[in-house]
Amino acid sequence: MYFLTNVIFFICSFALLDSWMMAARIVLLLFCSLLRTRSNNNDAFEKFRTRHILPARSPATITEWERLIQKRKLCDRPVQSFLRQSDLGDVKAVCTTGGKEYEGNLCISQRSFTFSTVSYDVRSRHVTSVVRETKHLILACDKVNNKCLPVHFKENPDNENPREHAKLCDAPRRWAE
Known part of the structure; x- marks a missing residue:
């Protein structure tokens, strides 16, 4: 489109x-x-999925992580976070009823997610660490094929929670603005 x-x-x-x-x-x-x-950013969700959603069988060793990063052409990214494929539905929901407004087009999840953060040495092309974290997700959401979907994973270094009285991420209302 x-x-x-x-x-x-x-x-x-x-x-x-x-x-x-x-x-x-x-x-x-x-x-x-x-x-x-008014065009949709149709490739943005697929890019998000490639960068942040693991295959059904998650990497178990450093070598498998390195293969995944190289196969997906993410070698220029020193830090990369990956979510489980089984959480994909809930991750998508962060952009609607499963998330609250954070700032701009960013939504913060109402629940915590467990994900892997991989540190990668771009010079040597080797994984230096894999850390499992459990935090609320902060995602940029955008209109993709007339659905509000995640397009960017923003770090949450201070482990912020959604604000109690923040509005739900309500895409149709935001699209009308």
């Missing part, structure tokens, strides 16, 4: 160079701008 909107925007830009009536130009430009700004 993003590619398609870019193509349409490009075509629309070319059309404006022609000698069309001024009114047609304005309408066409507005239409193209609307398409470009």
Whole structure:
């Protein structure tokens, strides 16, 4: 969809160079701008999934962690957190009823999750540590195929909890703004 909107925007830009009536130009430009700004970020959730969701059989050794990181092309990331595949439904729910507003498009989970944080030496291309943590997740959420889904995993170094009176992450309300 993003590619398609870019193509349409490009075509629309070319059309404006022609000698069309001024009114047609304005309408066409507005239409193209609307398409470009309302497009979904359809690849963002898949990127999140690749970076942060483990396969059904989680790595058990340092060598398996290194293979996973190299296979997924995450070698340029010195710290990477991975969630269990069995938690994927609950992780997605953080962006709606399972999370509360944190700041901007960030939502914080209402419950704690256990995940693995892997430290990776980008120079030597070796895993230096794997630490299991249990914390509330802070996730950036975005519109993907008309669903609110996680697109970024933000660290929670102070082990923050959701604020008691914070609103639920309610995507349709935020999309209307």
